[in-house]
Amino acid sequence: MGSRGVPDAARALGGGDAAGSRRAPALGARREPRHRHGRPRRVAARVAAVARRCRRARHLLAPHRGARAPHPLAQPRTVAHQGAARAPVGGRRARRYTARVIHAFDLAFPGRPARTHVRAGRGALVALGAAVRATTGARRVALVTDARVDALWGDVARRVLARAGVACVTLRVPRGEAAKRPAHLAALWEALAAADLGRRDAVVALGGGAVGDLAGLAAATWLRGVPWIAAPTTLLAQADAALGGKTAVDLGAGKNLAGAFHQPAAVLADPEALVTLPDRALRAGLAEVVKKGMAVDAALFRWLERHAAALAARRADALEGAVARALRAKARVVRADEREREGGPRTALNFGHTLGHALEAALGYRRLLHGEAVALGMRAAAALSERAAGLPARDRARLEALLDVFALPRRMPPLPLAALVAAMARDKKRGARGVRWVLTPRIGHASVPRPVDGRLVRAALLEAGARATRVRT
Ligand SMILES: NC(=O)c1ccc[n+]([C@@H]2O[C@H](COP(=O)([O-])OP(=O)(O)OC[C@H]3O[C@@H](n4cnc5c(N)ncnc54)[C@H](O)[C@@H]3O)[C@@H](O)[C@H]2O)c1
Ligand SMILES: [Zn+2]
Secondary structure (H helix, E strand, O other): OOOOHHHHHHHHHHOOOOOOOOOOOOOOOOOOOOOOOOOHHHHHHHHHHHEEEEHHHHHHHHOOOOOOOOOOOHHHHHHHHOOOOOOOOHHHHHHHHOOEEEEEEEEEEOOOEEHHHEEOOOOOHHHHHHHHHHHHHHEEEEEEEEHHHHHHHHHHHHHHHHHHHOOOEEEEEHHHHHHHHHHHHHHHHHHHOOOOOOOOOEEEEEHHHHHHHHHHHHHHHHHHOOOOOEEEEOHHHHHHOOOOOEEEEEEEEEEEEEEOOOOOOOEEHHHHHHOOOOOOHHHHHHHHHHHHHHHHHHHHHHHHOOOHHHOOOOOOOHHHHHHHHHHHHHHHHHHHHHOOOEEEEOHHOOOOOOHHHHHHHHHHOOOOOOHHHHHHHHHHHHHHHHHHHOHHHHHOOOHHHHHOOOOOOOOOOOHHHHHHHHHHHOOOOEOOOEEEEEOOEEEEEOOOOEOHHHHHHHHHHHHOOOOOHHHHO
């Protein structure tokens, strides 16, 4: 497995600029990443690496380029294959956009007209305008985004929309999980009303999973449902959240408690958008990719092991491969079980989320990113899987090693055991018989969510760093 180079990869990711966001180059002022621990050499090296990556992304930001790009969705043969550059039309610049899109497929749902056009690869964001037209027919969209993403990628999105003849009103929502509050959903409805968004128009979500969850729910409910398109800009949203149609806001009582299933008409995952993503957010996204490998796709897990060092070093080709593979894995599961029926295949994707959601709620949706909480949840679920579902010790060690390469947290903040147990009991996956866990008897396979002996759970939580307190059973 990809353990060689692990220390280097982990070092490359360690500490530093979690708080800093990277600015795409053509948008002016360059901000130095903030670093708490004062390691100037390492920070300088990282800035240089980002600058190199940004240079590679410059074509996305340059004005007027790609004006002759062909309608990408009208060229299915050029995009629906892996790897090779075969776009036949449009001149040199256009070829750069279209030929690099290497993964495209449609996710259709049995017995329903709904379908999601999925494309992952360089140039996917530039295809936004064409995708809006081709999949929804809309000539007008509400572009929902947050201030940071707007500053980084908003101009690109607006430019390609305009080029495709799609008018656009930009609606900004707060950054991160804070966006997923009912009050912001209501504010979005008011803004959609003010913008006079009609049923022939569409919503575009440009940003991370939180923007997607909120904008998707707004689209599901506005005028009882208008089409929406996801243009995810975090790894987590590209590899996971944007696809599958789950939309939601959080309540005080728990995460994602009020929501709807509403399939996006298209998901456009462009790895170029990740060049500005802070390391910490990138690692959090990798956690959700690992989850899919562990719970539903052993081949993906092995691929991640082989490419772990490249992923940890943020190599664009590796990230693109991870996103495309994760989307295909998720599409397979969602196609089989769109609505996550009781005990259905989609419940496997909740691996790591029983504890993950509880951690996020217990911490007030601060301190841990969603992917970090899921990583801790997966470590605990793997410990339980070893004790209660026959997961071989070496398979658990492989999961731990992969999470370590991506420098994902090993120990949770010292929360009281009782608070965690209470938060898990409140979470939506509780069944009539209490808290249930998705366990993995082996890599790539998950069991139906089921209750686990409270003593085993408490032992696993203490092992993971919870503070011992009395728990009422
Ligand atoms: N609907 C689903 O199926 C599903 C699945 C998994 C997770 N989720 C949800 O997704 C959310 C987490 O999403 P997330 O991890 O994407 O984080 P996020 O959406 O909470 O926040 C992302 C942060 O990164 C910034 N950002 C986004 N793109 C950037 C870029 N390219 N460069 C620089 N900064 C950028 C944003 O401004 C924001 O501050 C959670 O609410 C989770 O519940 C939903
Ligand atoms: Zn998740």
